[in-house]
Structure formats: C-alpha cells, structure tokens
Amino acid sequence: MELIAALIAGASIGAVLGFIGAGGAMLSVPILIYGFSFDAKSATTAALVIVGLAALSGLIPKARKGEVLYRDALVIVGLGLVTNLGFASLASSIPDSIITIGFAGVLILAGLSMLRTPKFSEQMKMPLSILIIISLVIGSITGLFGIGGGFLAIPVLVLYFGTPPSIAAGTSLLIIALNSLISFLGRNQIWENVQWDIPIVMAIAAILIAQVASRISGKSSPAALRRAFAYLLLAISAFTLIQSWIAL
Numbered sequence: 234m235e236l237i238a239a240l241i242a243g244a245s246i247g248a249v250l251g252f253i254g255a256g257g258a259m260l261s262v263p264i265l266i267y268g269f270s271f272d273a274k275s276a277t278t279a280a281l282v283i284v285g286l287a288a289l290s291g292l293i294p295k296a297r298k299g300e301v302l303y304r305d306a307l308v309i310v311g312l313g314l315v316t317n318l319g320f321a322s323l324a325s326s327i328p329d330s331i332i333t334i335g336f337a338g339v340l341i342l343a344g345l346s347m348l349r350t351p352k353f354s355e356q357m358k359m360p361l362s363i364l365i366i367i368s369l370v371i372g373s374i375t376g377l378f379g380i381g382g383g384f385l386a387i388p389v390l391v392l393y394f395g396t397p398p399s400i401a402a403g404t405s406l407l408i409i410a411l412n413s414l415i416s417f418l419g420r421n422q423i424w425e426n427v428q429w430d431i432p433i434v435m436a437i438a439a440i441l442i443a444q445v446a447s448r449i450s451g452k453s454s455p456a457a458l459r460r461a462f463a464y465l466l467l468a469i470s471a472f473t474l475i476q477s478w479i480a481l
Contacts, residue, residue, distance in 0.1 A: 235269070239431045242268065243438025247287045248446045250406065250439070252458050259340055261435065262379055263469050266333070267476065269431050273329035273336075277379030278423045279432035284381055285413030287439035288406045294448050295403030305394045306407040309386055310415070312365055313372025317412060320376030321419025327377070333477045336378045340470035343384040347463035359393035371408075375416045381409030 242264045249260060261283045265276035295301050324332075367389050371382030383405040390396040390404055 235431065236434055238268065239434040240438045243283065243287075243435035244442045246283060246435065247291070247439035247442030247444075249462065250284065250287050250291050250409075250443045250446070252446045259343060259380060259466055259469070261439075262336060263473055264435075265432070267472075271428075272426075273332040274324060274327075274423050275427045277324065277332065277336075277377075278417065278420045279427050279429070280379040281375075281413040281417040281420070283432055283436045283439055284379075285410050285417065286436045287443040288381060288409040288413065290440040291443035291446070292403065292406040292410060294444060295406060298403075300400045300403035301407055302390070302394070302396060302400060302404045303407065305390055305396060306404050306411065309364075309368045309371065309389060309408055310411045312368030313370075313375070313382075313412070314415065315372065316369045317372035317376045317415050318419045320373050321416040322376075322422075324377065324420055325422045330477055330480060332378065333473055333480075336380075337470040337473040337477065339374055339378055339380060340466045340473065344463040344466035344470065346384055346388075347459045347466070359389065361393075364389060364393045371412065375412040376419060379413075379416065381412050383409050 242261070246261050246264075261280040262273075262276050265271040265279055266273060271279065292301065367385055371385050374380045374385075375382055386405045386408045387398070387401045390401040391398055396404060
C-alpha cells in the first residue's frame with residue numbers, strides 16, 4: 234500500500250511540475266512528512282531528489298521545442314548559489330518545527346502569488362537590485378525548505394529578462410533542477426538519515442508524468458490550473474501550521 238501511495242503522490246508532483254512549471258516540492262514535502270512520517274529534514278532533502286529529477290524530465294520536451302533559455306536560468310541560479318549552499322549546509326542544525334513553520338509561510342506566499350493574475354507589459358522592467366534580491370531568496374528557500382523556487386523564478390524571467398510566459402515555464406524547470414542539485418549536495422550530512430525507497434518510487438512516477446504533462450500543457454488553461462493549485466497550497470499551509478502548533 235505504501236508503494237501504491239508513493240506512485241500516486243509522485244504522479245501528482247509530476248503533473249504539477251509539467252503543467253505549471255513550479256510547485257512540485259510544495260506538494261512533496263508535506264506528503265513525505267504527513268503521509269509517510271518523514272521528519273522535516275529528511276523530507277526536505279528527499280524532496281530535492283524527487284522534484285529535481287521530475288523537473289529535469291519535464292525539461293526535456295520543453296528543450297526540444299526550444300522553450301528553455303539557458304543563460305537566463307544560469308544567471309538566477311548563479312546569483313542564488315551562496316544562499317542555497319549556505320542554508321543547505323545549515324539545514325541539519327535547524328529544528329524541525331522552524332522548518333515546517335517557515336515552509337508553511339512559503340506556501341502562503343506562493344499561493345497568494347498564484348492567485349494574483351500577473352499583468353505584464355513592455356513598459357514593466359524589474360531593476361537589477363530586485364533581480365539579485367529575489368535570486369538570493371530563491372536560493373534561500375531551496376536550501377532551507379527543499380523548494381526549487383519556480384513560483385518566484387517565473388515572474389523574474391518575465392519582468393527582468395522579458396521572457397514570454399510560455400517559455401518562462403520551461404526555463405523555470407531548469408532553474409528548479411539546478412537549484413535542487415546544488416541544495417542536495419549541500420545537505421550531504423542528511424543523506425544517510427533518509428529512507429530512500431519511498432522517495433525513489435515517487436521520483437519515478439513524477440518523472441514519467443512530468444514528461445506527459447509537459448507535452449500536453451499547452452492544451453490546458455494555465456490560469457485555471459494556477460488558481461486551483463493556489464487554493465491547494467493555502468489549504469496545505471493551514472494544515473501544516475496547525476500540525477506544527479500541536480507539535481510545539
């Protein structure tokens with residue numbers, strides 16, 4: 234039953250990444266904690282593998298269609314490298330309650346950002362200082378919470394680099410894959426504490442479904458998907474905050 238649950242969970246994560254281009258870790262972390270009884274440090278570490286591999290899988294069809302901007306992705310990942318590695322190396326010493334409460338806060342931020350329909354115009358341009366700050370924030374939340382930061386990367390790609398929204402989703406997958414790899418390497422002290430069988434099954438399912446979802450994502454309504462996922466994130470954040478409060 235655990236393996237079947239892991240397959241279903243992985244498929245859900247892959248679908249989110251393939252259709253939206255972000256949000257996989259926001260599902261995988263609470264699923265591992267509350268569905269499979271992982272502690273917060275192990276869950277956020279395992280999530281990096283699941284989401285990183287799924288993002289890489291979803292990236293392949295996007296890259297074949299020319300919907301990935303490698304330079305832009307490398308700029309954002311490079312700017313956030315210090316905070317990503319720094320917080321990843323500190324993750325083992327941070328109490329689980331702090332990680333889960335902080336994670337819930339990120340979910341609220343992500344959910345609210347997805348509910349707000351962005352209106353971009355040619356006149357809008359993100360200053361370089363904001364690009365640097367947000368890239369550092371993306372690195373921080375990846376290092377601390379095992380989140381790839383796609384929900385922040387997509388607006389940055391559109392507002393600073395002028396990336397078309399359809400291509401921003403593909404480029405976001407590359408950012409998630411690279412950030413996940415960097416943070417995973419920085420968490421090497423935690424690797425031996427993770428029971429890898431469940432995350433590996435989830436990763437396999439996520440990889441397969443992310444490819445399918447990525448191919449057919451153009452036929453769906455991005456606005457409706459983002460809105461539905463935003464409400465799901467807000468519900469998960471409320472549940473996480475309640476559980477964290479009970480555990481204190």
